[in-house]
Amino acid sequence: MAGGVIVGILRERHADHLVFRDGTKIFLPAKLASSQFALGTGLTVAYTLKKDGIKLADNIWRCD
Numbered sequence: 645m646a647g648g649v650i651v652g653i654l655r656e657r658h659a660d661h662l663v664f665r666d667g668t669k670i671f672l673p674a675k676l677a678s679s680q681f682a683l684g685t686g687l688t689v690a691y692t693l694k695k696d697g698i699k700l701a702d703n704i705w706r707c708d
Contacts, residue, residue: 646693651707654685662687662701670699681706 652664657678661671670689672678681687686707691699 647691647702648693648699650689650691650699652687652689654681654683654687657681657683662689668699670701672701676701676704 650664650668650670652666652668654662655665655667656663659678661669662678662681663669664687670691681704688705688707690702690704692702693699
């Protein structure tokens with residue numbers, strides 16, 4: 645499956661996904677918790693693009 649990297653500012657934080665300032669939604673696997681990221685934080689996310697178009701995070705780093 646294809647994948648990529650997104651760099652952006654966190655706008656919303658939910659139990660199963662994150663939303664960036666530009667509206668991009670990244671879903672989180674059980675191993676990644678959204679609570680560790682404060683709103684407004686710059687993040688880099690490596691993701692896998694699933695067949696249904698969902699972006700599933702593989703790893704997340706802060707852009708401090």
